[in-house]
Amino acid sequence: MKDGDSEQKGMSRRSLLKGAAAVGAMAGLGGLALNLAAPGTAEAITKKLPQKWDETWDVVVIGSGFAGLAAAAEAAGGGAKTVILEKMPIYGGNSIINGGGYAAWDEELHLRQKKNLGNDSVKQHIDDTLKGGDFFNMPALVEVMAKEAPDALNWMINEGGAQLSDVLVIGGGHTAYRAHFSAHNSGKDYTDALKKIAEKRGVKMALNSQVTWIWRKDADPKSPVLGVEVKRGAKVLNIKAKKALILASGGFSQDVEMRLAEWPKLVKEFNCTNQKGATGEMIRFSKAVGADTLHMNFIQLFPFAEPEAGILDRPAVYGFSGPGVGVIYVSKTGKRFVNELDRRDVCAFAQIALGPNMKPAYTIFTDAIPPKFGGKPAEIEAGMKKGRFIKGETIAELAKKIGAPADVLEKTIKDHNRYIAEGKDPEFNKPMKKTMIPMDKGPYYALPMWPAVHHTMGGLRINTNSQVVDVFGAVIPHLYAAGEVAGGVHGSNRLGCNATTECVVFGRIAGKNGAKEKA
Amino acid sequence: MAGLFFNVLIICVFLVSLSPAASAAPQKTNLSKPQSCTGCHGEFSSVLPAKHPRVAGKDISACTSCHAPDPQNKATAKPYSSKLHLSHMQPDAKLDCLACHTWKPGKAFGVKGAKKPLGTLPAEGMDQIRQIFASWASSKYLDAHHGKKNVTCSGCHDRKLPESGDTVASDRCLACHGDIEKLAKKTEPKDFPDRNPHKSHLGTIDCVVCHKTHQPSKAYCLDCHKNFNMKIRFGEGGPGAKNASGAAK
Ligand SMILES: Cc1cc2nc3c(=O)[nH]c(=O)nc-3n(C[C@H](O)[C@H](O)[C@H](O)COP(=O)(O)OP(=O)(O)OC[C@H]3O[C@@H](n4cnc5c(N)ncnc54)[C@H](O)[C@@H]3O)c2cc1C
Numbered sequence: 108m109k110d111g112d113s114e115q116k117g118m119s120r121r122s123l124l125k126g127a128a129a130v131g132a133m134a135g136l137g138g139l140a141l142n143l144a145a146p147g148t149a150e151a152i153t154k155k156l157p158q159k160w161d162e163t164w165d166v167v168v169i170g171s172g173f174a175g176l177a178a179a180a181e182a183a184g185g186g187a188k189t190v191i192l193e194k195m196p197i198y199g200g201n202s203i204i205n206g207g208g209y210a211a212w213d214e215e216l217h218l219r220q221k222k223n224l225g226n227d228s229v230k231q232h233i234d235d236t237l238k239g240g241d242f243f244n245m246p247a248l249v250e251v252m253a254k255e256a257p258d259a260l261n262w263m264i265n266e267g268g269a270q271l272s273d274v275l276v277i278g279g280g281h282t283a284y285r286a287h288f289s290a291h292n293s294g295k296d297y298t299d300a301l302k303k304i305a306e307k308r309g310v311k312m313a314l315n316s317q318v319t320w321i322w323r324k325d326a327d328p329k330s331p332v333l334g335v336e337v338k339r340g341a342k343v344l345n346i347k348a349k350k351a352l353i354l355a356s357g358g359f360s361q362d363v364e365m366r367l368a369e370w371p372k373l374v375k376e377f378n379c380t381n382q383k384g385a386t387g388e389m390i391r392f393s394k395a396v397g398a399d400t401l402h403m404n405f406i407q408l409f410p411f412a413e414p415e416a417g418i419l420d421r422p423a424v425y426g427f428s429g430p431g432v433g434v435i436y437v438s439k440t441g442k443r444f445v446n447e448l449d450r451r452d453v454c455a456f457a458q459i460a461l462g463p464n465m466k467p468a469y470t471i472f473t474d475a476i477p478p479k480f481g482g483k484p485a486e487i488e489a490g491m492k493k494g495r496f497i498k499g500e501t502i503a504e505l506a507k508k509i510g511a512p513a514d515v516l517e518k519t520i521k522d523h524n525r526y527i528a529e530g531k532d533p534e535f536n537k538p539m540k541k542t543m544i545p546m547d548k549g550p551y552y553a554l555p556m557w558p559a560v561h562h563t564m565g566g567l568r569i570n571t572n573s574q575v576v577d578v579f580g581a582v583i584p585h586l587y588a589a590g591e592v593a594g595g596v597h598g599s600n601r602l603g604c605n606a607t608t609e610c611v612v613f614g615r616i617a618g619k620n621g622a623k624e625k626a
Numbered sequence: 627m628a629g630l631f632f633n634v635l636i637i638c639v640f641l642v643s644l645s646p647a648a649s650a651a652p653q654k655t656n657l658s659k660p661q662s663c664t665g666c667h668g669e670f671s672s673v674l675p676a677k678h679p680r681v682a683g684k685d686i687s688a689c690t691s692c693h694a695p696d697p698q699n700k701a702t703a704k705p706y707s708s709k710l711h712l713s714h715m716q717p718d719a720k721l722d723c724l725a726c727h728t729w730k731p732g733k734a735f736g737v738k739g740a741k742k743p744l745g746t747l748p749a750e751g752m753d754q755i756r757q758i759f760a761s762w763a764s765s766k767y768l769d770a771h772h773g774k775k776n777v778t779c780s781g782c783h784d785r786k787l788p789e790s791g792d793t794v795a796s797d798r799c800l801a802c803h804g805d806i807e808k809l810a811k812k813t814e815p816k817d818f819p820d821r822n823p824h825k826s827h828l829g830t831i832d833c834v835v836c837h838k839t840h841q842p843s844k845a846y847c848l849d850c851h852k853n854f855n856m857k858i859r860f861g862e863g864g865p866g867a868k869n870a871s872g873a874a875k
Contacts, residue, residue, distance in 0.1 A: 196793075196835040197828055197846070204827070204850070293827060314832075315793065340791015383849050416852040493818060 156322060157345035160334060164190045166621045167335060167348035168355055169318050169389060172200030173294070173607060174590025175355030176301035177259070177614030178621070183308035185622025187350055191310060192337060194317035195384045198302070200357045201591070204382060205294025206424045208278070208604035209287045209611075211256035215264070218275050219284050224542075227283035229253050236605060239280040239450055240564070240598020243402060247571050248596045252605070255612040260287065263611065267300025274481035277431035277540070278603035280450040286428070286604040288481055292421060297607065315339060318389065321352065321586075326397040326577065331584035351585050351621030354575070355614060358563035358591035359387030360406070366560065369404040378417020378559035380409050389592060393567055397577040398586070402565030402594040407601055408455035409561035413495065414467040417559035421486055422495045426470040426556050427603055428480035433543035434472040435523050436556075438465050441506060441515030443523070446535035452600045455558035467555035469497075469509055471520070473546045487552065497553040505551045520546050564601050566594035573617035587621050589613035661725035663688070686726040687739025695737045695744070706737075709776055715763030723756060751787060761840050766864040768839045782839070799833040806830070821854060823847055 165187035168179045175191055182189045197203075212227040213219070219227060232253040237244050263269040270290035278286045289296035305312075320336035322345070334347040359365045363375045365387040379385075390400060411426025412419055425434070430447035436454070438444050438461050445457035458468045477487065490496040499505025502520055503513035524545035526532045532539055567588040568576045575586040590610035597605060662684040667673050670681040670688060681688045693706035714721050729735045729747060736743035747755075762769040762779070772781065779787075782794045800806060810824035823836065823845055837843050842862040847854055859865050 197831045199828070295827065295829060299829070315791065340789070342789065342791045416850065418850050489818070489820065 154320065156324060156333070157336070159345070160347040161344035162190075163347040163349060164188050165348070165350045165626065166190075166353060166618070167192065167346055167351075168353045168618075169335070170200060170355035170357055170590070170592070171198040171298075171312060171314075172202030172355060172357055172590060173205075173297060173301065173610035174202075174357075174592075174614035174617075175200075175353070176202075176298060176305050177611045178353045178355055178587070178589055178618035179310040179312075180301055180305035180308055181615045181618030182351070182353070182622040183305060183310045183618075185619055187622035189305075189310045189618075189622075190346075191305075191312040192316040192318055192335070192346070193312065193314050195382070196315055198312060198314060199295065199298045201381050201385055202294045202357075202607075202610065203298045204419070205297075205607060206419060206421075206427075207272075207289035207292040207294055207296055207607075208276070208424075208427075209256075209260055209289070209297070209607040210278075210281065210285050210602065210604035211260050211287060211608060212253065212283065212285050213257045214260045214271075214287065215257070216271065218271070218273070218287065222275060222284075224275055224284040227285050231283055232256065232285060235281050235283070236596075236602055237598065239602040240600055243405070243598035245401075245595035248569070251571050251616070252596055252609050252612050255615070256608045259608065259611040259615060262304075262615075263297055263300045267297075267304045269296050269300035272481050274479075276428045276480050277448075277542075278427055279430065279448055279454065280600070280602040281604075284431075288428075292424060292481065294607065297611070301611070313339075318356075318392070319343070321389075321392045321396050323396040323583075328577070328579070328581040329584065332396065332586045348585065349626040350624040351587055351617075353573075353617045353621050354389050354393065354567065354586070354588040354592050355590045355610075355617070356389035356592045357385050358566070359390065360385050360560045360563055362386040362388075365390070365403075366406060369565070370406050373406055373560055377408075378412060378414075378557070380412050380417060380419040380559045380561045387563075390566060393575065393586075393588070396583070396586075398575050398583060399568040399578045399580075400566060400594060401568050402598070403563075405564035405594075405597070405599045406560060407451055407562040407564060408459075408558035410451055410454035410458060410558050411470065411554075411556040412559035412561070414555050414557035417557075419559075419561070420495070422490045422554055423556065425472070425477065425480075425482055425554055428482070429470060429472055429476060430537075431540055431542055432476050432479040433523075433527060433545065434470050434476055435519070435546075436468055436470055437511065437516065437519060437553075438468050439509065439511050441511035441513075442519055443534065444468070446532065446537040448537050449535075450600050451561075451603065458556075458558055467557045469553040469555055471505075471516075471546070472552050472554075473544075473548060474550065474552075475544050475548070476546075479542065479544065495554065497555070499551050499553075500549050502549070502551055505553055509553050509555075520551075562597075562601050562606060563591060564594060564597040564599065566592045568595065569593045569613070571616075572620050573613050574620070585621075585624055587617035589617040661721055685738055690737050690739035695740050708778055711759065711778065712763055712773055712776065715759050717760070717764050723752070723759070745787075747787075754790065755787070758840055765840070766860065767842060768837060768860045771860060771865075772839070793832065793834050794839070796830075796833045799837070821847075821851075821856070823856065823858075 166182040166189040168175045168189065168191045171191050171193040179189045179191050212229055212232045233249050236249050237246065272288040272290050272292065274288060275284040276286040277284050317338045318335045319338050322333040322335060324330050332352045334345060335352065337344050337346055360379050360381040361383055366373045394400060409419055411423045413423055435443055436445060436447050444461060445454050487496055491498060497508050499508055502517045506513040506516040524547060526539055527543045527545050530539045569588050570576055573587045573589050574582045575588045577583050590613060591606065593613065596609045663686060664684045690706055695706045726738055727735060728738055729752060731749045733746055734743035735745055735747035762773045764770055782798055806824060810822055813824050814822045826847065835846050836858060843858045843860045845856045845858045847856055
């Protein structure tokens with residue numbers, strides 16, 4: 108990494124105390140409890156602004172997932188000397204283990220039109236997203252996400268070399284075929300593409316670099332953030348961000364303490380699909396310098412996670428991608444328990460409501476179904492060996508293997524086949540689709556699943572420029588946030604595949620705007 | 627970058643071999659006495675080749691007056707060996723660095739009898755050296771494994787003392803341990819070929835993400851895939867994973 112200068116100009120040795128006291132006082136007025144004065148806390152009040160900086164960059168980006176990479180690429184594209192700081196020893200965050208789903212109502216390949224899969228529009232994407240989030244979403248942010256979705260995807264394809272799989276999926280809560288999947292059904296296809304663009308534009312990335320504080324002199328609305336404190340091994344350094352500090356540090360699903368503080372139901376026993384570094388310290392530090400948050404208690408469970416370790420592996424995507432083409436979910440009773448095309452929160456809590464001894468539940472399908480959403484026979488073959496898929500030549504055989512009564516499962520499948528034919532689901536009112544395939548020919552498969560903590564919809568409050576807003580509604584100068592660390596796009600419940608989109612779209616916005624700031 | 631902690635040149639650079647006769651078992655160590663060579667070995671002749679001229683003196687300056695330590699590794703004639711570290715740093719040797727080295731905290735660090743110091747070294751640096759050398763000589767981890775094969779600090783790190791938090795670039799590992807593709811072939815599980823730690827869905831990751839050197843190694847995969855049956859050598863509690871691949875050629 109490039110050596111930074113040791114600029115000392117204008118850095119008075121003023122303590123944060125003054126600023127923190129000001130935040131405390133103002134927060135008092137605003138009715139919020141930003142109790143920075145508590146002695147002995149991590150947000151130690153005695154922290155002094157650094158006297159000198161170990162490194163200086165125009166734009167400093169925290170986090171190396173979709174949002175951070177997109178932000179850094181665009182910042183560098185705008186001429187800013189840009190660094191990404193990533194605390195983990197590998198790059199990519201949750202993004203690199205993501206399932207490769209990207210929601211867009213169109214793109215330059217026009218897959219939907221070519222496949223004759225009906226209509227879609229910006230408006231429809233916006234409406235679905237708002238409805239899926241129970242209208243808690245900030246409409247202006249949703250609009251930006253939906254509008255920019257195709258362009259951001261085209262950018263990754265054209266400049267980053269990302270490749271798409273030749274399928275289009277309708278996921279729970281979406282009313283159109285807009286879920287695109289990358290060639291390998293992996294977020295890595297996109298992170299690699301974004302990294303390629305970023306590197307081409309001169310972005311540097313430093314791994315093993317954990318941000319441990321955000322420097323801001325005080326909470327005056329004109330007071331910009333100055334930089335960050337970083338822990339690298341046992342070494343602590345201060346890094347200055349001349350133009351912008353962009354937070355792209357992801358969600359906090361692995362932060363049990365923060366989870367419990369927001370939603371006590373999400374005890375540590377819940378599995379989690381996220382990488383270990385998905386913790387909320389950057390949100391804490393941001394609050395400590397005055398940032399506002401929203402929707403922090405809206406935390407999503409992924410209904411179809413692998414039940415043992417809680418991971419979201421390739422088979423776990425079947426549960427998500429399958430309902431539009433006819434998979435069903437059943438419990439050990441052999442009965443369905445939910446409208447499979449319903450939202451994630453509904454599907455997850457329908458399982459939890461079955462009771463703890465009903466773990467796992469199952470996604471049921473036949474050979475004819477997976478090819479319709481990009482599932483491959485080889486995957487199923489491999490997954491069977493690992494015990495991820497269970498196979499029965501007949502329904503009865505499958506029922507026996509999963510401990511369900513054969514006659515009940517047979518009836519469930521027969522009934523569902525009829526609902527497809529009749530276009531009506533009297534049991535759960537699922538909007539039946541012509542694309543759904545009846546299960547009338549073996550072998551039959553069961554895929555065990557159970558909910559795991561997956562996504563945090565809430566986070567830092569941003570405006571449509573991706574700028575972080577303080578508790579009084581004023582922009583915090585030079586501070587940006589994008590991706591899962593920001594809240595407000597998804598409301599109470601994120602629709603599948605909207606996260607990738609949100610991250611790339613807002614990452615780009617943050618990067619472009621950050622580069623334009625005055626140093 | 628400002629504020630470098632240590633700029634001492636690494637002391638364990640290849641000053642080559644002193645002598646084959648090192649089998650001469652040392653006599654008792656007594657820490658209360660000032661540590662010297664002759665305190666354990668009695669006479670220098672007991673550890674020197676037969677033809678070596680007689681050596682007078684008690685400590686290492688007896689050697690370094692003729693055999694200069696050569697941290698640049700440019701020596702042509704008779705350089706002094708850092709390999710000496712290995713046997714002398716074993717726990718039962720109970721030797722401190724300063725038996726052979728000179729050091730003023732924050733200032734020069736050198737070898738007794740050598741004209742030029744190796745560099746400067748602050749107190750934290752000395753603590754680190756003591757710790758790491760002890761680990762390198764006798765831990766259950768990858769450092770001691772390298773130690774046994776006489777791969778010293780600079781075999782992995784540069785000639786400068788590594789700073790805390792520095793890592794080793796994979797190229798350095800692969801220079802001895804070979805082509806990553808070949809390594810991957812060796813660790814491909816027969817039952818589930820896609821559960822190959824050297825060829826995973828994360829793509830190419832740094833060797834040191836899993837293979838720690840001065841602490842237990844751990845397969846990063848297990849952070850998420852808690853139920854995988856995956857072993858790594860030199861993990862918690864020692865070598866393990868007998869047939870793990872990757873031994874240097
Ligand atoms: C298994 C899985 C599959 C998913 N599949 C899909 C999908 O198919 N489609 C979809 O739309 N969404 C999916 N999601 C959700 C989506 O992937 C995430 O919301 C998205 O990746 C978040 O991207 P990000 O850039 O905001 O954060 P991340 O990609 O999580 O990156 C944030 C990075 O910041 C780092 N960081 C955090 N704190 C600090 C700090 N203090 N200092 C330095 N670095 C720090 C983290 O280590 C991390 O690397 C999936 C999520 C998971 C977990």
